[in-house]
Amino acid sequence: MAWASGRKAKLRLATIDACTASVRCHAMDKATTGLAKTWRRIGIEDRNVQGIVRKHCLSRSILDGALSEFGRPLSYKGQL
Numbered sequence: 001m002a003w004a005s006g007r008k009a010k011l012r013l014a015t016i017d018a019c020t021a022s023v024r025c026h027a028m029d030k031a032t033t034g035l036a037k038t039w040r041r042i043g044i045e046d047r048n049v050q051g052i053v054r055k056h057c058l059s060r061s062i063l064d065g066a067l068s069e070f071g072r073p074l075s076y077k078g079q080l
Contacts, residue, residue: 024066028073036077044071 035042053059 028066028070032070032074032077035074042074042078044074 053063
């Protein structure tokens with residue numbers, strides 16, 4: 001019976017991860033759309049995310065925020 005509780009825990013974690021990804025995607029879409037509609041030109045500074053992640057105190061938060069994915073939709077929406 002121990003494997004059943006482990007399977008339930010994995011399912012709960014997968015559900016939470018999927019919800020987090022959905023919220024992140026929606027928030028990024030709203031933020032990039034607002035920026036693209038408001039400003040003509042937007043400068044994006046390229047950061048060394050892997051170098052920042054080496055500091056373990058914030059690494060999970062930085063990677064969960066998907067900083068590296070912010071520029072791609074913004075550059076696409078800026079061209080429209």
